[in-house]
Amino acid sequence: MATEQKKIKQGNCESCEFYDYDEEYDAYVCLVSLDEDDMCDFLSHNTGHCPYYRFYDEYKSVQKQN
16 A cells, blocks of 8 residues: 655645735735634734745746736
8 A cells, every 4th residue: 555645735824825914904914715724823923834825936927918
């Protein structure tokens, strides 16, 4: 039997596609609907193994427009 290892993404919220400024809260927030455990990690800045992390590349979206 081969054992599968779950690939854990690592990331920094500031470079994540889902991290955006919310004018209502006057703060940066995660736009993903987090469960209770993930929200605790987010609020305690323990986001090194966030399963929702997706690198935001603004140049990639500009290339699609051309």
